[in-house]
Structure formats: C-alpha cells, structure tokens
Amino acid sequence: MDLYGHDLICTQDWSVEELEAVLELAAKMKRDRFSPRWTSILQHKTFLMFFYNPSVRTRQSFETAATELGGHAQFLEPKTMRLKTATTAGETVEDAARVMSRYAHGLGIRILEDKIGAYGEGDDLLREYARWATIPIISMAHDKYHPCQGLADVMGWLEHLGDVRGKKLLVAWGHGALARSWCSVQEALLIGSRFGMDVTLAHPEGYDLDPQVVEWTKGNCAANGRTFEVVHDVTSGYEGAHIVYSRNWMSPDAYRDGQLHKQEEIDRALRYPAWICDAAKMALTDDALFTHPMPVDRGHEVTDEVASGPRSVIYDVAENRLHVQKALMALTMGSM
Amino acid sequence: MDLYGHDLICTQDWSVEELEAVLELAAKMKRDRFSPRWTSILQHKTFLMFFYNPSVRTRQSFETAATELGGHAQFLEPKTMRLKTATTAGETVEDAARVMSRYAHGLGIRILEDKIGAYGEGDDLLREYARWATIPIISMAHDKYHPCQGLADVMGWLEHLGDVRGKKLLVAWGHGALARSWCSVQEALLIGSRFGMDVTLAHPEGYDLDPQVVEWTKGNCAANGRTFEVVHDVTSGYEGAHIVYSRNWMSPDAYRDGQLHKQEEIDRALRYPAWICDAAKMALTDDALFTHPMPVDRGHEVTDEVASGPRSVIYDVAENRLHVQKALMALTMGSM
C-alpha cells in the first residue's frame, strides 16, 4: 500500500485498509510522540493551509503536526489571495494549484457555512484543486466531509473500547443557537459504518442529512452485516448504545437563493430543547462513551455533567486530531 | 529550583531567586545566541500565542525566541476563534485550555485596552486559562502586568549599571495623545523594588496606579531597606535618579460602564505638556539611563534628544525581550 500523493477529501474515497494504516501509524506516533522516527519526515517541507473559515483545533493541530514532523505549515486566508470565485475576478484554480504544487508538499482546505452559497460548493472547490494540483489535497473540514475528524473519532473510540465492530453508534441531533455544518456528523456516520458498527441516526423531522451519505452509510452497514436505522424521537436511539455523538446540524433548508439563512436556522434549532444529551438519556445506553468533535455547546447539545463526566472522550478525540493528521501527512507527503 | 510547568502572569508571583535564574540564563543566551546548548530546547515543540491585541515587538520577539530554541510559535487571533466571552456564545476556557494543553507546550496571551471592559478582566482571563491548562501560561502583556518587559528592563539596567541595588528608579508619567495600559509601568515598579532599588513614582494628581501594586512596591522596598515615594510635580523625582522611565498611562477613570473611554483619556493626557522627559530634567539626575518599553511617543513622553541620546538604553532593553523570553520558555517548557 502506497498512499504517497493521495488526496483525502472523504474517508469513503479510501479503503478500510488505507484508513487502518493511518490509524495504526497514528497510534505509534501517539505512544512515542517526538521519536526521531517521525521528526524528519517533513523536514524543510511546507504544508499550505487555506482557511476560508477560521478554526481553533484544526489550525492548531495541523500546524503542530507539521512542526512535529520537522516541517512548516503556512497559515493562509484566501480572502486576501485575489483568487477567482463566482463573483470576483482573480486567479484561476488551475493557475493557483499548479504554482502551489511547485512550492509545497501538501495543501489543506477548510471551507464551511457562510463561505459557500449552496451545499456542495465546498466539496466542488476541493475537487477542483485536486484536479490541478500535483500535491495531496487534504480536507480540513468542508461542507460535506471532515475526514480528519472521522479518523480522530474512531481512534478515540478504539482506545476506549478496544474494538468497535458490532458496537452501536448513536449520532443524535442537538439543539442550540447554532447552524452547524454537516461535515463532522456525516463523516462519523461513514467511518463508523465502515468500521463495522451498528449505526442509529436520530434527529427531529426535517433535519435530514445528505441522501448520498445516508445511502453510503446504509451500504457500509449492510456490507458488514450490521444494522442502520433513522429515528425521529429523542430517546429510543440511546438504548443499548456504546457511543453517543450529540451534535447540532443545520436543516436541508439552510441554503436557499445562494446563501445561508443562519438566523432562521438558529431560531428553528432552538425549538427542540428536548434534544440534548443528558445523564437520564445516557442511563439508557450500554455505559456509552460520549463523543463530540468540539467546540461543544454545553447546555444545548449536551449537559456539563455528561460532557465533563467520566465517560466523555472529547479531549482524547481532540488530541487524536494531531496524531491522525501527523500520520496522514507522513503517509501522503513524507518519505515513509 | 525547577521552573518547569510554571505560569508567569506577574513577576511578584515568583521569588527573586527564580527571576534571577531567568536573567542569568538570558545573559548566557545573549552572549552565545545560537549555541547548540539552546537550539534544541524546544525542538519540534509548539508555543501558542493569543493576540487579543496586536503588537510589534512582542510578536516578533516571542516568535523569534521559539525559532531560536528550535521550536515554533503559532500566531493566533482569538477574534477568529469562536471562544465564549461575556457577550458571545462559544467554547469555554476549560474546553479550549484542556485541548490546547494536548497540542502545545506553552500558551502566551496578550490582552489590553479596548479588548476588556474593566481593569482586571485581562488578568482574570489569564488566571482562568492557568486554572485549566496543564501547560505554562505566559503573559505577553495584559491589563495588569507585563512580566517579560519587567525582566527585559532589569536585564538592560544590569548590563549598563552592573548592579541596581541601592540605585534610584524614577517611573514618571508622560503626556501625549495616548491612553496606555498600566502593565509595563506596574511591572517596572514591582521588579525594580524586588531587586533592591529606591523607587520614585511621579505623576499628575489623578493618575494613580493599582493600589495593590503600589502596596506591593512599598512592601518590596521596605523588605530591602529601600525607600518608596510618590510625587506629583514634574521635576523633583529626577533628582539623583539612576534610571528614568517616562511613559504615558491612562487614569483610573478610563474604564467606566464596561468600556474604555479612550478619547476622553487622550484629551486629558494632552493637558500636561510639562510631563515630558527632556535634557533639562535629565540634567538633574545622577547621569541616569533613559529606559522605555517602546513604542516611544517621541515629542510627548520624551524628547528625541533623550530617546536617541547616549544614555538611552531603549534598543538594548527591546533586544532583551528576546533573550529573557528564550530563557523563560527554556525553563518553563523545555528540557533544561
């Protein structure tokens, strides 16, 4: 298996064996974080980071990852880059991607929420860069997928459960003054189902995710002989769950007329206060772990009691962002 | 003495011996700036820098310090970080600090002037980060203190005077179209008095500093058998001084109703044109050094003649920011 030069836009594009190779290397890197085995992998090499949207963990974990591999990550904000878009003149993606391929060894892109006018535009942009660049394109979260989050999630679940095959994953919608992208939850559905979990998706009516992702998840579960179900009540999904993933996401109506109707989504999301992960619901599970990609909206998506409780793995999962990204960069850009 | 893992929010929190350890190492690092003894101390390690307020010297000297120790400093602007504040939803300091502790080996925070609504809020924020983070929290200047400036000041004074014990430090208010924070001058009072100086604080009526800081300074002087005095005339403080520190600061009335009344402060500060450090006043001193944390407001806080004169140590002190910060990072985050 040789992952050198591969793009990672969605985990569904990679084989389970390839994803396992990343997780295996990430686990070694976590055990022996500053080993000389890793610290020269990207020595003197550059990873470009395009942040259309700001970020805390993604910025910090990617930039730290490059540093720990001996390389350097450049923090770039495309708003200052005179790039061509639907509405502004500027450089074509072809020209930008071809030149960047001469300078750098990888390019990460983050594009979410209000930086797009319709669901899918972010994914289109990443695939356009992938078309022209000769270096790997890595999603640092975009409208459709968040593959590094998915890898970090599974790494954390494996650390705490030993194995996830045959375990039940609940992905539950959470309320709050929020209109969050679909990328993290969609990635969780895809990667959880790839790794052999039973998957339950729970949300109020009207909060459907991308039908293609739901279809893939169903197919992944079927291929592994596992179950997939969608429920619309608050509690039934919790029964027997081993992992609970409670997170807000916007409705399919969020993008209309070329823009995100954020306030409308926030108003709508506040109408479902029962959709919070709390101790009473967690009591219905099979002593489930609580997982979340952060930032956590405490008091809305989940109570403090659960988020800071003994079964919460949120900090471990967040830490794993660093390790899976190091492994990913090493395998796709380094000399491994 | 083991400083590994220690926060530095104010020099008054550290013992004189600990501060001297920083200064001693800083002097060695200055003598032999790129020695292999130092260049691997933070190798592959990350220092996070939160700039709520912009900066020239602080940004450059911290980022350069990390580079010279073999590590990397990440420049972060919290306004893009979706953190929870009094007025905005977002991530709690607990969650942010716990995750950052997994990625980085230290966290610097700068928060001043208009980024707070009342004196003390910046200090509260740093102490809240210190509460949750398991890595050192370093003040890069906040409303109350500026410990790295204080260390650089003393390092420069020692270089030029040999010893500061028994020497007279004048900290004098300067006029100008400014409303500067109290952090640098308060730190100078504290650290000067810790190191055995006689201290005179000179300012117009109505420009009192934090009573706690004045109390500590008085106590430090008393513990060393030195004098402390406050004067409200322009010239008397200069008599017999060995070091003159002339700098604008805002009045205690600057923060009211949860905000900084900057224009009012500027108008007020311009009413005292006699409060400028000039050659005539310097002639009253015992051939005093002129010191200032920069940026200098030439023509208001001090004349060009004095700022660029033979007794000015402003560039040496500014350079020392680099060396004391390298020493501080080495001792609190590195493997020394």
Add this chain to the structure above:
Amino acid sequence: MDLYGHDLICTQDWSVEELEAVLELAAKMKRDRFSPRWTSILQHKTFLMFFYNPSVRTRQSFETAATELGGHAQFLEPKTMRLKTATTAGETVEDAARVMSRYAHGLGIRILEDKIGAYGEGDDLLREYARWATIPIISMAHDKYHPCQGLADVMGWLEHLGDVRGKKLLVAWGHGALARSWCSVQEALLIGSRFGMDVTLAHPEGYDLDPQVVEWTKGNCAANGRTFEVVHDVTSGYEGAHIVYSRNWMSPDAYRDGQLHKQEEIDRALRYPAWICDAAKMALTDDALFTHPMPVDRGHEVTDEVASGPRSVIYDVAENRLHVQKALMALTMGSM
C-alpha cells in the same frame, strides 16, 4: 564578491556579476532542492515579512524559502503594528527598524497600489527602512520595482533559451479590468536590458512608465550594444521577438490628489481590447516564449491558448521565485 548584508530594492542597484551570482546559486539550489548544503544556511534564523498588500506567490515562496534554508519567516501585517505614517501616530521607522535588526536577519517589505498615495512612496519607505536597519531590506514588490520577480524571469528565460544575449524581449501592455503596479514590468525592462537583450516596449499612448526606468533601460541596452524602442501599435513589437511579456499596468495619471483612482484606470484599461497576447500575434514572433509574473488575467492580458500553450513558461518562472529568493537570502543573510 560578498553580498552579506546587502539590501535588494532594485536590480539596477546591483552589478550584473552580483545578479549572476544569485542566478548561479539559484540554479544549483533548484537542481538539488533539499541538499544539506542549503538546509542549515538560515537555521534558527528569522526573516520578517511586512505585507502592506496581500499576496499569494510572494508570501508562499518567501515563507517556503526560509523553511527550506532551515529558518523561519514571520508573516506580519503592518496595519496591526501601530507604525507612524503620514496620517497616524505611532512608532518611527528608525525605532522599528533598529529593534527588528536586533531580532531578525532580514526584512522583506511589500507595498503596492492603494497602500500609497503617490508613485514612489513605497520606494521611499523601503529606503527609509534600509537607512536605519542593520539587516538586509528585500523588496517583495513595491510601487517601483520587483527585483525577485526580475531574477525569476531571467532564470526561467535562461532555462528555456540557454542564453538571452542578443535575443529580443517584448514587454507589451495588456487590457483588462485591472490597474496593476509598474513594479514587475519595470523590473523586466531593467534586468532584460542588463542581460544583453534587445528590448521593445509596446503600449497605447498614455501608458508611459517611469521615465527614469526607461532611461536606465535605454542606457543598459546601449552599454551592451543592443537596441531599445517604444512602439504604440498592437502588433509590430511581436515581430522577431524571442520572449513576450504581456501584462497590464496603470497609467501615469492613476495617482492624483494623494490617492489611486482605481475605477477610472479600470474603465480606461477596458477601452483597448486589441491589446491582448493571442496566437495570431505570437505567430509573428521567432517562436517566442510567453512569460508573465502572475496572477494572469486570462482572456484580457493573454488568451488561454497562449497562457496554457507549449511556449508558456509561467509556471517555471513562478517556481523560480522560490529558488532565486533562497539564493538571495542565503547570500545576503546566511553563512555562505
């Protein structure tokens, strides 16, 4: 020849031998990009980058260059730096430059278009920094010159033509919704003529460049026994050309009353649709290379057919920015 400590504000300030030394080292660095001969040249050293104007290639290529030499480039935006300007209070260039010289080993400055009120102000600023700084000042493109672009241009032309002496360079104005600075084209005229080319400058009436630059170019050509001409028709310059450089630039009327009249320039530049480099015009040349400093305004300055055609060297020239800048930093700031 010792270039250590030299500023590079315009190639005309350097001897041809000095420019050739940069190109020779750049060629070696390109052949063996990560050789240990280069990767420690700036080890643990800092290069400061002041971006008054944003950039893609310049930022990426300078930051990558520092990384590949073992050093670190700091991305700084002077708008956050409280520097003194004609209209704002703040720190003097003297104070800023003197302190930066204590921290860093070089300082790059980019200042263009709307960040100045009259042609020449950017150049004045760089020369003011050069006056006070004790470290090299490198232009990263300013209103008058773009020396790194000029070096990258010649490096690319040499790669494709073997020798440029006696070859014909056409620098032709291009239309479009643009008002581009003079720096790149002026640098091309100067460096092409220094290296022994015949030079033709083609533009509509009213688009004269800096008379000083035209005078120097004429002198350079004369010194080499080559020709220099200015033409005002669209096609005649193409005849017999070996290199075609088609690029928009603003008129000499662009700056008036202390500001850039950008929209006026754009409206004016759109009135000349015949001024585009296309296949028909290229057919008049001696199988000329197409060159451009990027970003390319495809469909205005040049057709897609030519920009992406077999004789286009735009990506090679863009790549060479990295190599010439590495060589330049090595020679002026490193231990070569």
